[in-house]
Amino acid sequence: MIDQILNLMPELGKAFWETFQMVGISLLLALLLGVPIGLLLFITDKGLFCENKVFNRAGGILVNIIRSIPFVILLVILLPVTQIIVKTTIGPLAASVSLSVAAIVFYARLVDASLREVDKGVIEAATAMGASVPQIITQVLLVEALPGLIRGFTVTAISLIGYSAMAGIVGGGGVGDLAIRYGYYRYQMDVMVVTVAVLIVLVQIVQSIGDYAAKRADKA
Amino acid sequence: MEFSIIMIKFENVSITFNTKKATVNAVRNVSFEVNKGEIFGIVGTSGAGKSTLLRTVNLLEKPNGGKVNVDGVDITLLDKQSLREARQKIGMIFQHYNLIHTKTVYKNVAFPMRISGKSAKEISKRVPELLEEVGLSDKAHVYPGQLSGGQKQRVGIARALANDSHLLLCDEPTSALDLESTKSILELIRTINKKYGITILLISHEMDVIKSICSRVAVMSEGEVVDLNDVYSIFSNPTHEITKQLVRHSLNVEIPDGILGNTEGKIVKVLYRGSSALNPILSNAIRKYPVDMNILHGRIEYIDNQPMGVLLVNINGENNDVVNIIHYLKENTASAEIIYD
Numbered sequence: 001m002i003d004q005i006l007n008l009m010p011e012l013g014k015a016f017w018e019t020f021q022m023v024g025i026s027l028l029l030a031l032l033l034g035v036p037i038g039l040l041l042f043i044t045d046k047g048l049f050c051e052n053k054v055f056n057r058a059g060g061i062l063v064n065i066i067r068s069i070p071f072v073i074l075l076v077i078l079l080p081v082t083q084i085i086v087k088t089t090i091g092p093l094a095a096s097v098s099l100s101v102a103a104i105v106f107y108a109r110l111v112d113a114s115l116r117e118v119d120k121g122v123i124e125a126a127t128a129m130g131a132s133v134p135q136i137i138t139q140v141l142l143v144e145a146l147p148g149l150i151r152g153f154t155v156t157a158i159s160l161i162g163y164s165a166m167a168g169i170v171g172g173g174g175v176g177d178l179a180i181r182y183g184y185y186r187y188q189m190d191v192m193v194v195t196v197a198v199l200i201v202l203v204q205i206v207q208s209i210g211d212y213a214a215k216r217a218d219k220a
Numbered sequence: 221m222e223f224s225i226i227m228i229k230f231e232n233v234s235i236t237f238n239t240k241k242a243t244v245n246a247v248r249n250v251s252f253e254v255n256k257g258e259i260f261g262i263v264g265t266s267g268a269g270k271s272t273l274l275r276t277v278n279l280l281e282k283p284n285g286g287k288v289n290v291d292g293v294d295i296t297l298l299d300k301q302s303l304r305e306a307r308q309k310i311g312m313i314f315q316h317y318n319l320i321h322t323k324t325v326y327k328n329v330a331f332p333m334r335i336s337g338k339s340a341k342e343i344s345k346r347v348p349e350l351l352e353e354v355g356l357s358d359k360a361h362v363y364p365g366q367l368s369g370g371q372k373q374r375v376g377i378a379r380a381l382a383n384d385s386h387l388l389l390c391d392e393p394t395s396a397l398d399l400e401s402t403k404s405i406l407e408l409i410r411t412i413n414k415k416y417g418i419t420i421l422l423i424s425h426e427m428d429v430i431k432s433i434c435s436r437v438a439v440m441s442e443g444e445v446v447d448l449n450d451v452y453s454i455f456s457n458p459t460h461e462i463t464k465q466l467v468r469h470s471l472n473v474e475i476p477d478g479i480l481g482n483t484e485g486k487i488v489k490v491l492y493r494g495s496s497a498l499n500p501i502l503s504n505a506i507r508k509y510p511v512d513m514n515i516l517h518g519r520i521e522y523i524d525n526q527p528m529g530v531l532l533v534n535i536n537g538e539n540n541d542v543v544n545i546i547h548y549l550k551e552n553t554a555s556a557e558i559i560y561d
Contacts, residue, residue, distance in 0.1 A: 125318035128278050129332040129383075130307035139331070143322050219322050219363040 038111025095172030114148025154210025311380025
């Protein structure tokens with residue numbers, strides 16, 4: 001059994017790198033696009049400074065639609081888009097396209113939710129001081145919501161590690177895919193156990209880092 | 221620009237809210253003026269519209285009708301940029317402090333200065349001064365979560381003063397505080413009013429708060445101002461039913477039923493006001509009429525440095541003398557009424 005695991009090491013290393021690539025790219029995009037989208041959903045809501053019913057409704061519905069599509073199906077639906085963006089539909093980079101789309105809308109909702117947690121009184125106080133909307137967003141809203149934003153980011157990262165297991169369908173690879181290919185299809189129980197153990201450790205590490213960062217940011 | 225002693229002028233201000241069920245007239249046709257340098261109070265039960273009215277001064281609440289002049293400018297007509305500049309000169313403190321939890325005390329106080337584009341040099345000079353002023357120099361690098369309520373309100377006050385405001389709006393500033401902190405926060409508000417001549421508009425549901433720092437007060441009920449006078453007159457001579465209720469809560473002298481039942485003779489409630497509070501009326505009265513007099517309960521308040529007192533006295537003696545002495549008291553005090561016969 002030890003032999004088998006040792007034989008697995010190069011595969012595991014490669015899978016690790018693939019997971020890292022896929023999760024890394026989509027997390028980065030979730031941060032770059034999910035935050036602005038979540039912010040827009042929040043500030044266009046009723047009673048807030050950029051109230052816009054049409055935009056808020058349309059944006060909310062679009063986000064919900066994408067979120068309700070099972071990831072495997074999203075992966076397939078987005079194949080033409082993937083072809084345009086990365087010129088191929090296989091490999092970790094190709095899988096990253098649909099992973100990113102899922103990550104962006106997922107995180108956008110969590111951003112929206114954590115902004116809602118910000119004390120309305122603090123926003124009112126900043127308005128009363130004569131702060132502009134950009135000042136309120138950058139210096140009050142995002143700062144006050146930071147612990148929630150970090151927790152949401154952690155949840156997104158862990159969900160992505162899970163989703164990335166399905167990337168095997170388009171040849172994306174990754175640790176989860178390894179577990180499915182060796183452990184499930186070839187009945188190599190030990191390989192499955194090892195890869196799943198690796199995944200558990202990975203998720204634990206991500207969660208711990210996230211918790212630590214959120215705690216550091218939380219001054220309340 | 222002509223000189224004016226008026227800081228805020230409400231002219232026929234009305235605010236209605238449309239809820240799903242009905243239209244609520246939160247403020248109805250309110251007009252009054254607040255003078256520069258005074259501490260003006262608005263009192264009323266919750267839902268009276270006082271908080272909504274206060275919020276029109278910096279346009280956190282937009283009136284549906286009427287004008288709100290602040291320092292000669294109709295605030296409802298300003299464009300976005302001018303409104304922001306006007307708001308920077310109007311400090312505001314809140315019942316729940318509304319500090320930024322993720323910023324230190326220092327950064328909270330520096331925040332309005334950063335917003336108005338003050339230089340780093342100005343900020344680093346001014347913030348320590350402000351913290352000194354409110355007695356929190358040692359808490360500069362602490363987060364609000366580690367402060368007591370009273371300390372948080374002090375940070376709120378320092379923050380409200382940061383841009384040299386000429387007007388301070390106080391929205392129930394002591395309602396979440398214990399008695400001791402309430403006293404010291406009111407003391408601080410009074411101090412900054414005296415020291416900087418800053419106009420203060422304060423709302424509270426507690427008559428005691430109004431009594432201890434305001435010079436004039438408007439009483440609100442169901443969106444209307446039902447009474448407006450200097451605080452002393454409001455207390456000593458409440459006219460409107462709502463005012464009477466509020467004052468009664470604050471100037472409470474009652475004696476237990478058990479004692480009432482066991483006293484002989486009459487019990488008279490004597491009210492003193494202004495100069496009459498300082499005259500030895502009671503001793504003059506007993507010298508004049510041969511009756512026994514016993515003080516059961518009493519209280520003297522100093523409102524705006526003028527004394528005002530309530531005494532419950534038990535009077536015993538010949539019927540004729542008792543009638544005469546009560547008549548004498550009536551003539552020489554603000555009022556004397558028999559509350560137990």
